[in-house]
Each structure stands twice: as structure tokens, then as C-alpha cells.
Amino acid sequence: MKHFLLALIGVVVFSVSRGQTVCPVIPLPVKAVKESGVFPLDAQTVICAGDASLQPLAVYLEAALQRRYQLPVTVSKKAGATTIYLKQNGKDTNVDAYTLAVNKKAITITAAHREGIFNGIATLLQLTTAAVLHNGVLAIDGWQITDAPQYAWRGLMLDESRFFFGKKKVLQLLDWMAFYKLNRFHWHLTxxxxxxxxxxxxxxxxxxxxIGNIVDSAAPAAYYTQEDIREIVAYAGQRNITVIPEIDMPGHAAAANRAYPAFDGGGTDRYPRFTFNPGREGTYRYLSDILTETAQLFPAGMIHLGGDEVTFGNAGWDSDTGIARLKQEHGLKDRKAVEDYFIQRMADTVLQLHNKVMAWDEIATATLPADSTIVCWWRHDKPEALAMALNKGYSVVLCPRLPFYFDFVQDSSHHIGRRTGKGQFNPLEAVYNFSAAKLPAVPGHESQILGVQACIWTETVHNDNRLDFLxxxxxxxLAETAWTPAARKDFKGFADRLKAQQLLYKQAGLYYFDIFNPGWHKESGKSADHYLD
Known part of the structure; x- marks a missing residue:
């Protein structure tokens, strides 16, 4: 699995014209000027890291080029006949910013931060896929690129509670995230x-x-060991990706409550054992222990606490004597107040371990420290939740169901997966055209918008092909929406670049949806009309 994508990409040559003036990279750089001449990458090319701290990135680039093109490029302290330089200098406040210069004698990637160097490498590797390999020489077009993303948070969430894909698929997904400069992997694990x-x-x-999944409640237990987690987190870190774990609470807790019923807060006939019990002091100790172990595995500086849809299964709180006592002691008037109290206590626990706490937009009603709280706004039909979060000073990641829930279907001909009650879904163009500026709550709060994120919930995603297809x-x-300023975006130009990149999907064996030939891969999976919103 390791370097899976790197090994496959090299065998594909894009059908692009030599001397093209449109940069073939996704996401499109902020500024890209075509230069004359080509850089001849061959067996004599060396990679020079200007600082010892950049050595791991030089080794990463070396491995990528060797696997893609079978060229014995090496890392060296001395320049060669042709050299790729990695240089860390400058004081750019945007940690992801970089410049990339390609001419006939050298390739130079310059950035103030390690993240920027990696992004320059990612752009270079995409440029190589548009190059021609002949007689052991890869001719890379000359470019002068100055680039930085509009958002620091360029994220993707995967739900593995409902369906477990395993380490091999997750590592492949991280490779593709790195390819597109996505840098936050939100992992829904419970x-x-x-x-x-x-x-x-x-x-x-x-x-x-x-034990169990969305398809088979008796399926053998599937989970990640702590050794697996450390391996995946390290693999992500090498690719400039931060992994944020989600431990969902106080709702969506049935799996945990099956294991430790002492902390069960009840549920409903439809959603049994749905909540943790906020009226038992032992619940907080138990969850604090879990969060402490989790924090030791994930050096993300934050944990996502969930906090969503608690009302699905908290009706029993009204008759629980422990919760009644809690309400009386703290002056909590209703279930929502109890929910906010619970979130505030668990957020305090996270903030003793990390410097940020994260949760879904239902927690906007809680009183949390503004400079330490990140809200994921997911309810596109609840703009008031976004407004509340912003007005309280919380940072926000935009992941509204329309257009960023990728378990929603993407074409009018598709029938498996989710749509809204009005039949709305999430086509490629809607993802591409999303603009935070069009949200009424955002003007005046732009600095609080960390970025955007897509989410893949797996009620209808039961195998690798289905995941690929969505x-x-x-x-x-998503990548171009997160990175490229609106003034630079053009869907037609994007589609032209995508058409070439779909050759990579095909070569990698992905079961992708071809927007240019919709019949290429048939929609597969089990219908889930009961998941309509």
C-alpha cells in the first residue's frame, strides 16, 4: 500500500500540448506564468535540501520520482548537472505558501515553512504527470508559480463507524488528499x-x-489498534495532513453503551442506548479517560466531540433521577441545557489535553472559550446556527450538507444514496462553485472561517468501489474550492484539467464517476431512501 499512488501515477502521460500556457495543476495556483525551455529530469538529477529539517521532504520527493519514473534521482548535499532545490527562507505568514521555479537548469521550491515546501513538491509532482518521458529524460515544462491557499483548513471526513474500510484504504485516501493538497483528515471513529x-x-x-456495522450488526469486531493509529498518523504527517479524531458524545453512543452499559443514558425505540448519561459523575471520569488516551495517539492539538443530533435519543433524560439532581444543582431548565452542560465539561477536559476543541454546530448554544472552539457548520438549512457560532467568536469549518456531503448522489441519474427532501443533491459543479461569501452570516466574520470540508457518511457506502465512486x-x-481564490476559478477550465487527471484515476484502479462518460462505471450499492433528509 505504501506509496501506492506514487507508483501508479508515473505510468500515465497526460495528453496535453507542449508549450501550453494553462497550468495543468489541480488546485489551480494563484499565479502561474509559463516560461520558455524545459527541465530535463534524468538519472543525473539530484535533490538538494537547503536545511537539515527539509531532509525528510527531499527523501519523500526522491522516492516519488523513483517510483513514478524509475529514474535513480538522489538526494545530495552538492548540486548536480540538473538540480531540484528545496529552500526554506522568508517570513510568509501563510504557512502553506510557496514559490516554484522551473527552468532548463534547475527546479527551485522556496517557502518560509515546511508546509509550503510540501505544497511545492505536490505541485511539482503534478507537473511531472504532464511531462514527456523519452529515452530516460523527463522533460518538465518551465513555470514560475507563486501560490498560497485561501483557506488553512482543507478537509475531508470519513465515517468508519458505520462501515470499516481498514488501513490499506485509509492510506490510499491520504495519498490522494496529499495529491490535492488537502490537509485535514477528520476521522469519525465512534x-x-x-x-x-x-x-x-x-x-x-x-x-x-x-462488533457490527451498518450492514450486519453481528459482523466480527473491526477496529484500529493503537499501533495502527500511530502508523496512519505518521503517514499522514509525512504528507502534511493532520488527523483529527472524533469521539462522538453525548449522542451516537450506542456502540460504547453496549460495551459499558453503566454509562448508558438511554435512547428510544428507534435509537436505543443512544446517549451517555450526563447525570452520573462516573460518566465524566470514563469519558475523560478515553479522551486522555485518544489525545496521546493524535498530536492534532484538538479532538472533535461530536455533539450532534442528541435529541434523537435523549427523551429518557426527563425521567432519570441522576439527571434530575444535576438539573436542580446547576439550574438547568431542560434537556438542551443539560446537553450544553455536558459539552462544556467535556470541552474543559479536551482543553486540558489540547489547545482546541471541535464539534458539530449544535454546540454553538453552549458557552465555550471563543479562542479555543471550532464549530463544524453542517446544517445548510440552519443558517442561524452558523450565525450564532460566528457571533460568539468561534472559529468555523464550513461543511454544509449542500454541497459538501459526498454521500449525497452526484448526478440526476443516480438513485442510491442521499438527497434532500426536495430532491437536491451534490453534483461536481455545485462543489466547485461553493462560495462562503454568499452565506449571509459570513460578511464581517471572514477571519473566523478556517476553511471547508467534505464529509462521507457511510450508511450507503459498504465497499471500496462505492467509496471511490462518491x-x-x-x-x-473540493480541493480547488478550498485553495483557489474565486477570481481565479472557472469551471470549464477546471473540467479540462480534470479530464486529463481522470486518466490517473483509471490507472490507479479507482471506481470513479466519469462526468464526461457517465456510463463508464455504473452506480452500485444498496438503495437507502430511508436516509433522505
Whole structure:
């Protein structure tokens, strides 16, 4: 699996014209000027890292070029006949900013920060896919690129509670995120169908809570060991991707409650065992233990606490004596007040471990420290939740169901997966054309918008092909929406660049949706009309 994408990309040569003036990269750089001449990458080319801290990136680039083109490019302290330079200098406040200069003698990637150097490498590797390899020489067109993203947070969320894909698929997904300069992987690891994260203090969470998935409630326990987690987090880190774990609470807790019923706060006939019990002090100790182990595995500086849809299963709180006592002691008038109290306490726990806490937009009603709270706004039909979060000073990641829920269908001919009650869905063009500036709550709060994120919930995603079909090519539109300023965006030009990149999808064996030939891969999966919103 390691370097899977790097190995496959090299065998594809894009059908682009020599001397083209449109940069073939997705996401489109802020400024790209075509230069005369080509850089001849061959067996004599060396990679020079200007600082010892950049050596791992030089090795990453070396491995990528060797695997793609079977050219014995090497890392060296001395320049060669042709050289790729990695130079860290300057004081750019945008950590992702970089410049890339390609001419006939050298390629130079310059940035103030490691993140920018990696982004320059990602752009260079995309440029190589548009180059011609002949007689052991890869001729890379000359370019002068100055680039930086409009958003720091360029994210993708995967739900593995409902369906467990496993390490091989996750590593492949991280490769494609790196290819498109996406840098936040939000990992939904706990929910009703299964608990997927090993917590050594509470082993039943995985041995019992890990049993089942959305398709088969009796499926053998599936989860990630702590060794798996460390490997995946390190792999992501090499690719400039931060992994943010989600431990969902106080709702969506059924898998955990099957394992440790002492902390069960009840549910409903439709959603049994749905909540943790906020009226028992032991619940907070138990969850604090879980968050402490989680924080040790994920150096993200934050944990996502969920906090969504608690009302699906908290009706029993009204008759719980412990919760009644809690309400009386703290002056909590209703279930929502109890929910906010719970979130505030668990946020305090996270902020003793990390410097940020994150959750879905339902937590906007809670009183949390503004400079430490990140809200994921997901309810496109609840603009008031976005407005409340922004007015309270919280930072916000925009992931509205329309257009960023990728479990929604992407074409009018598709019938498996989600639509809104009005029949709305999420085509590629809608993803591409999303603009935060069009949201009424945003003007005046632009500095609080960290970025955008797509989410893949897996009620209807039960195998790798289905995941590919929903993700590709929309991941490319997500990347350009997150990176490229609106003034530079043009869907037709994007589609032209995408058409070439779909050759990579084909060579990598992805079961992608071809917008240019919709019949290429048939829609597959089980119908889920009951998941309509």
C-alpha cells in the first residue's frame, strides 16, 4: 500500500500540448506564468535540501520520482548537472505558501515553512504527470508559480463507524488528499454501529463495541489498534495532513453503551442506548479517560466531540433521577441545557489535553472559550446556527450538507444514496462553485472561517468501489474550492484539467464517476431512501 499512488501515477502521460500556457495543476495556483525551455529530469538529477529539517521532504520527493519514473534521482548535499532545490527562507505568514521555479537548469521550491515546501513538491509532482518521458529524460515544462491557499483548513471526513474500510484504504485516501493538497483528515471513529479505536483502559469498547456495522450488526469486531493509529498518523504527517479524531458524545453512543452499559443514558425505540448519561459523575471520569488516551495517539492539538443530533435519543433524560439532581444543582431548565452542560465539561477536559476543541454546530448554544472552539457548520438549512457560532467568536469549518456531503448522489441519474427532501443533491459543479461569501452570516466574520470540508457518511457506502465512486472526482473540486481564490476559478477550465487527471484515476484502479462518460462505471450499492433528509 505504501506509496501506492506514487507508483501508479508515473505510468500515465497526460495528453496535453507542449508549450501550453494553462497550468495543468489541480488546485489551480494563484499565479502561474509559463516560461520558455524545459527541465530535463534524468538519472543525473539530484535533490538538494537547503536545511537539515527539509531532509525528510527531499527523501519523500526522491522516492516519488523513483517510483513514478524509475529514474535513480538522489538526494545530495552538492548540486548536480540538473538540480531540484528545496529552500526554506522568508517570513510568509501563510504557512502553506510557496514559490516554484522551473527552468532548463534547475527546479527551485522556496517557502518560509515546511508546509509550503510540501505544497511545492505536490505541485511539482503534478507537473511531472504532464511531462514527456523519452529515452530516460523527463522533460518538465518551465513555470514560475507563486501560490498560497485561501483557506488553512482543507478537509475531508470519513465515517468508519458505520462501515470499516481498514488501513490499506485509509492510506490510499491520504495519498490522494496529499495529491490535492488537502490537509485535514477528520476521522469519525465512534457512533451507533461500531467503536473503531482501541482504548486500552476499556478493552470492551472494541471487543464488544467494535462488533457490527451498518450492514450486519453481528459482523466480527473491526477496529484500529493503537499501533495502527500511530502508523496512519505518521503517514499522514509525512504528507502534511493532520488527523483529527472524533469521539462522538453525548449522542451516537450506542456502540460504547453496549460495551459499558453503566454509562448508558438511554435512547428510544428507534435509537436505543443512544446517549451517555450526563447525570452520573462516573460518566465524566470514563469519558475523560478515553479522551486522555485518544489525545496521546493524535498530536492534532484538538479532538472533535461530536455533539450532534442528541435529541434523537435523549427523551429518557426527563425521567432519570441522576439527571434530575444535576438539573436542580446547576439550574438547568431542560434537556438542551443539560446537553450544553455536558459539552462544556467535556470541552474543559479536551482543553486540558489540547489547545482546541471541535464539534458539530449544535454546540454553538453552549458557552465555550471563543479562542479555543471550532464549530463544524453542517446544517445548510440552519443558517442561524452558523450565525450564532460566528457571533460568539468561534472559529468555523464550513461543511454544509449542500454541497459538501459526498454521500449525497452526484448526478440526476443516480438513485442510491442521499438527497434532500426536495430532491437536491451534490453534483461536481455545485462543489466547485461553493462560495462562503454568499452565506449571509459570513460578511464581517471572514477571519473566523478556517476553511471547508467534505464529509462521507457511510450508511450507503459498504465497499471500496462505492467509496471511490462518491469521492472521485468531487475530491478535486473540493480541493480547488478550498485553495483557489474565486477570481481565479472557472469551471470549464477546471473540467479540462480534470479530464486529463481522470486518466490517473483509471490507472490507479479507482471506481470513479466519469462526468464526461457517465456510463463508464455504473452506480452500485444498496438503495437507502430511508436516509433522505
Amino acid at each position: 457512533d451507533v454501529p461500531g467503536w473503531r479505536l482501541e482504548i486500552r483502559k476499556y478493552p470492551l469498547l472494541t471487543t464488544i463495541g467494535g 469521492l472521485f472526482p468531487r475530491i478535486s473540486a
